[in-house]
Amino acid sequence: MNLALEAENLVKTYGAVRALDGLSLSIPAGGVFGVLGPNGAGKSTLFRIALGLVRPTSGAARLFGAPAGQTSSLRRVGAMIETPRYPPYLTARDTLKMLALESGAAGADIEYWIERVGLGGAADRKTGGFSVGMKQRLGLAAAFFTRPELVILDEPTSGMDPAGIQEIRALIRDLADKEGVTIILASHQLDEVRRVCDRVAILSKGKLAAEGDVESLTGGRPRLRLTVTPVEAALTVLGAKGEPDGPHAVLADVLRAETPALIRALVEAGVEITEARWREGDLESAYLGALEPKDLADAR
Numbered sequence: 001m002n003l004a005l006e007a008e009n010l011v012k013t014y015g016a017v018r019a020l021d022g023l024s025l026s027i028p029a030g031g032v033f034g035v036l037g038p039n040g041a042g043k044s045t046l047f048r049i050a051l052g053l054v055r056p057t058s059g060a061a062r063l064f065g066a067p068a069g070q071t072s073s074l075r076r077v078g079a080m081i082e083t084p085r086y087p088p089y090l091t092a093r094d095t096l097k098m099l100a101l102e103s104g105a106a107g108a109d110i111e112y113w114i115e116r117v118g119l120g121g122a123a124d125r126k127t128g129g130f131s132v133g134m135k136q137r138l139g140l141a142a143a144f145f146t147r148p149e150l151v152i153l154d155e156p157t158s159g160m161d162p163a164g165i166q167e168i169r170a171l172i173r174d175l176a177d178k179e180g181v182t183i184i185l186a187s188h189q190l191d192e193v194r195r196v197c198d199r200v201a202i203l204s205k206g207k208l209a210a211e212g213d214v215e216s217l218t219g220g221r222p223r224l225r226l227t228v229t230p231v232e233a234a235l236t237v238l239g240a241k242g243e244p245d246g247p248h249a250v251l252a253d254v255l256r257a258e259t260p261a262l263i264r265a266l267v268e269a270g271v272e273i274t275e276a277r278w279r280e281g282d283l284e285s286a287y288l289g290a291l292e293p294k295d296l297a298d299a300r
């Protein structure tokens with residue numbers, strides 16, 4: 001398998017704090033990979049090591065098979081680590097021009113990226129006056145506009161409004177699906193992660209607590225939850241596809257295309273249906289289940 005980022009037994013200590021405590025993780029090239037974990041779990045530290053911004057105490061990190069921090073591998077990466085800071089006296093457009101010169105990407109299509117991250121109306125404003133969400137939009141343009149193969153985003157939408165989150169989700173999916181960019185992102189917005197990521201890793205206290213594709217971690221595909229009376233009759237109709245969910249409801253493992261026939265069959269069997277809704281896979285339960293209660297309680 002082609003790997004975008006590999007961590008091998010990574011340890012990073014800051015004094016007595018073990019930010020990474022023997023983390024091993026392989027992130028495949030292609031698709032969107034989510035890194036989850038409580039505050040202080042080591043997500044940003046992993047990204048900083050991958051980008052060569054800090055050195056590991058021991059262990060190794062590789063980008064596309066080469067040691068992390070090498071100039072040749074860094075050319076293939078774009079990143080936004082936490083809310084970026086830029087010279088406050090430059091406009092958004094001039095900031096991107098400056099970054100393009102710095103990274104040798106003089107041909108980068110700055111105007112396209114300003115529009116793509118939704119900063120068209122603010123391109124000539126000084127970034128010193130930008131809100132957190134606006135700075136993050138600019139940071140995303142800066143991460144993407146050199147057309148890297150891998151983009152590392154640390155909480156890219158933590159300051160954005162709901163419409164902004166949706167736009168950025170579409171942008172990330174688009175870049176992964178249509179342009180083959182690998183995207184690694186850390187986020188605390190589990191619903192967002194479920195919608196945008198193909199695979200996720202859950203870190204806890206500097207170690208890997210769980211890893212897998214989003215569907216298997218969240219217990220498979222969505223199921224139809226039906227509030228019904230009597231429950232027994234509904235379960236008889238559903239057979240192996242049904243299970244009770246509390247005293248008044250059942251969960252049906254059916255495809256969307258099968259629902260009209262199922263509802264007809266239930267009505268014909270004398271079952272009264274007062275509610276039917278799709279229940280999506282639940283990443284929150286998977287997340288909480290992977291972590292010790294103590295890990296959840298105290299950030300380090």
Ligand SMILES: Nc1ncnc2c1ncn2[C@@H]1O[C@H](COP(=O)(O)OP(=O)(O)OP(=O)(O)O)[C@@H](O)[C@H]1O
Nearest residue numbers: 014017019037038039040041042043044045046300
């Ligand atoms: N430069 C530093 N000096 C001292 N301690 C640090 C430094 N950077 C990180 N740490 C510590 O390492 C641990 C891991 O921090 P890190 O920023 O990687 O966590 P995180 O998973 O990104 O958390 P969050 O979800 O809050 O962003 C924390 O205990 C943090 O205080």
Ligand SMILES: [Mg+2]
Nearest residue numbers: 043044045154
């Ligand atoms: Mg962090």
